[in-house]
Amino acid sequence: MPTWSWIVIVVAVIVIVAVIVTRVAHQRRTAALRDRFGEEYERTVEHAGGIRAAEHELLERERLHDGLELHPLSEVTRSRYLARWSEIQATFVDEPKEAVEEADGLVQRVMHERGYPDDVGLDESIAVVSVDHPDTVQRYREAHGIALRARVDDASTEDLRQAMTHYRALFDELLTSSSASGVR
Numbered sequence: 634m635p636t637w638s639w640i641v642i643v644v645a646v647i648v649i650v651a652v653i654v655t656r657v658a659h660q661r662r663t664a665a666l667r668d669r670f671g672e673e674y675e676r677t678v679e680h681a682g683g684i685r686a687a688e689h690e691l692l693e694r695e696r697l698h699d700g701l702e703l704h705p706l707s708e709v710t711r712s713r714y715l716a717r718w719s720e721i722q723a724t725f726v727d728e729p730k731e732a733v734e735e736a737d738g739l740v741q742r743v744m745h746e747r748g749y750p751d752d753v754g755l756d757e758s759i760a761v762v763s764v765d766h767p768d769t770v771q772r773y774r775e776a777h778g779i780a781l782r783a784r785v786d787d788a789s790t791e792d793l794r795q796a797m798t799h800y801r802a803l804f805d806e807l808l809t810s811s812s813a814s815g816v817r
Contacts, residue, residue, distance in 0.1 A: 666691050673767040690760075698764040703748040711808050714743055718804060722797065729793040730783045736800040737780045740773065743807045766806050772799035 666688055667674045674691065681687040706714070717739055725732040741758075745751040750758050755777070763770040776799035782788040788796075 663688065670763065670767045672771060673763050676771060694760050694764050697750075698761050701748050701750070701761070703765075705810065706743075706747065706808060710746065714739065714804075714808060718801075725793075725797060729790055730788075733776075733780050733783055733788075733793050733796045733800075736797055736804075737777060740800050740804050740807070743804060747807055747810075762803075765810065766803060769799075769803045769806055773803045776800045 663684070670677070670691060674687070677690055678684055678687040681690050718736075721732050721735045721739060724735070741751075741755075744758065744762055749762050753761075759770055759774060762773075776796040779788050779792045779796035779799075783793060783796075
């Protein structure tokens with residue numbers, strides 16, 4: 634067999650191996666992102682218009698997250714926020730729209746105090762929070778949407794109750810999470 638034939642065979646084998654390695658690496662990355670983000674992965678794929686764009690977005694979220702200096706709340710701060718939550722929840726019976734608005738603001742303050750960005754838009758801030766709290770961030774988005782509808786009197790009392798439940802889920806995770814940046 635001529636030398637050039639061997640060269641072609643070796644190059645073909647190298648190309649095939651490279652394709653297989655690339656495909657396996659991509660499948661592992663996809664599996665890792667799916668495991669890490671859960672339903673947030675599927676939501677991002679739907680909104681980004683495809684897997685490649687979604688995975689790029691999720692990796693960018695992780696990169697931004699890794700640059701943050703997240704920290705747990707002190708016990709005093711946690712107690713202060715819990716007391717404020719109790720006050721907000723108590724007002725729900727008489728002033729449900731106002732309670733939802735206050736709950737939204739309180740959750741945002743806790744996010745920022747933990748070290749999540751507050752100098753970006755709410756959607757971007759929520760995206761970074763999803764790195765640590767992928768299972769509850771969609772509930773937060775739903776609650777925030779209800780709060781926006783309530784501002785124009787387009788939310789029922791049941792909607793508002795649901796918003797409070799959703800806010801509480803992320804609020805509890807933010808208060809009890811002790812992970813600092815880089816520790817997951």
